[in-house]
Amino acid sequence: MxxxxxxxxxxxxxxxxxxxxxxxxxxxxxxxxxxxxxxxxxxxxCDGFVILQSKSPGPHLTMALASEILYRTLSEELDYDIGYSHCGGMIIIEREEELEAMKIFMSKQKDLGLDVSLISGDEARIVEPALSKHIVGATISSRDAQVNPxxxxxxxxxxxxxxxxxxxxxxxxxxxxxxxxxxxxxxxxxxxxxxxxxxxxxxxxxxxxxxxxxxxxxIIPRRGQLVITEPVNPLIHHVMLCSRYIAAKYHPELLEGSSDESVRLGVGMALEQTAEGGLLIGSTREFVGADRSATVAGVRAVTQHAARIVPALKRIRAVRTFAGLRPYTPxxxxxxxxxxxxxxxxxxxxxxxxxxxxxxxxxxxxxxxxxxxxxxxxxxxxxxxxxxxxx
CATH class of the missing domain: 3.50.50.60 (FAD/NAD(P)-binding domain)
Known part of the structure; x- marks a missing residue:
């Protein structure tokens, strides 16, 4: 041998x-x-989020904090441009009833060393003018980033x-x-x-x-459907998730049986703008076996949900749709x-x-x-x- x-x-x-x-x-x-x-x-x-705010306080966040430090010098170490941008991130809050839950979530994250704060809807629109007027608040962290996977x-x-x-x-x-x-x-x-x-x-x-x-x-495959738009001038400056993304990620059982199609599909907004100007919009979270196909229902739910949060997306053309399988664990x-x-x-x-x-x-x-x-x-x-x- x-x-x-x-x-x-x-x-x-x-x-x-x-x-x-x-x-x-x-x-x-x-x-x-x-x-x-x-x-x-x-x-x-998948998206290229190096986002710490979505990590639940505990082992998830501890690992992510340690990883983010390594990211800062990774392109230099590898002698290869990995598309790393220390752009900061936001989690968008659409409903007043979600504010208290996000305050508790954020407070526990801060206890573990994450630099994160809660801002009002008006403050969020100053930072990101493209956000809808109905947004009631957001959490924001300068430690979030993006890369090209x-x-x-x-x-x-x-x-x-x-x-x-x-x-x-x-x-x-x-x-x-x-x-x-x-x-x-x-x-x-x-x-x-x-x-x-x-x-x-x-x-x-x-x-x-x-x-x-x-x-x-x-480990169970969980389909995520995403959309890529045509390149446009800078529209957003942070990577963005919505608070429903966190619910879809950590509590899929809460989504079953909903009368809202986008909720049943596990849609939570993930939005980033690439260096080339295209916007990546995601995503669903679906248990459909090994099916990696994009569907009309999934793409519609993803784009409509994102456009409600960033209305300018309604005027931007999608050029590609695709889906991948995420390895979910119970x-x-x-x-x-x-x-x-x-x-x-x-x-x-x-x-x-x-x-x-x-x-x-x-x-x-x-x-x-x-x-x-x-x-x-x-x-x-x-x-x-x-x-x-x-x-």
Missing amino acids: EKNADVIVIGSGVIGSSVAYNLAKKGASVLMLEAGTLGSGASSA LYMVNGYITAAKRLGLRVKKHKKATDFIQDKERIIGVKCGCDSLYADNVVVCNSIGAPELFSKIGCELP DGKAFMGAVPAHKGLFVAAGHEGDGIAYAPITGKTIAELVVDGSTGVDLTPFAVDRRIEKH
Whole structure:
């Protein structure tokens, strides 16, 4: 048996590419396996929000705060422009009854060190004149930012290749190779590839792979539909979410049975303007299996909801629609760390809408765990064998 690498990384999205880069940076020989083309999963069909305000106080926000610090120098470190813009972010509040809930949410975030404040509707319109007159308030933070997800993937992989990373595209991992209680490689159809350690980062494909070793990994695909507009002059200056986005993310059960189609589709506004001038508008949150198609109902719900908050969107043409699958977990937390009872096996999957924000700290932490055997980041809340309760 000839070893193919010190570490095999499965998946090439923002999480897998960050893990591969950080492993290579620590001197490990790394082989990346990608079932399709690089970054062709969730990372190719999402927004580029590095937004901390959407993270619930606790492990979510702690990870995001640590990641944001790494983002500040990431383009320089990788010697690659990842499209990082420290633009700040806002969460838009449409109804008076949501103000108190956001005050409590924000207060807990501030206790953990997030620079965030609540402003009135009039103050929000001074900061962002395009907002509708019915907006009653917003939370705002200067620490929020945006990146280009595919630039990130390319940046990480390009930098990792300089450190020796090898990549096999169109190579789907179909099973693990075991030697008693240890994972010593993966099978790709009839091919066998061997390594001291394996890190699984292909979130949507991870449950099928883990089932081969009798391990249940409750990651469920959740479709997000988005719209891209024609380029226009600067319309907004921050990345924006609406408060309903947070409800859709953390409490999907509250959306079921609503008479409002956009509520049933889990629509919560995500809005950013790219460097080229196009606006990215999202998104739905739907449990429809592996269906990645955009639908008329989904696109209509997304655009109408966003246009209610930013009326100028009604006069801007959409040029493209697309959808991606987000890796949802029942308690809203990703799976990160060593896999119990299977030495040499690690996972970093199930980040759903947190993948972009978490990517730098996830890669650094998993690399430390694999190479050094320990990390200073507490991964207990993200353990594979944790007790999972719906949030």
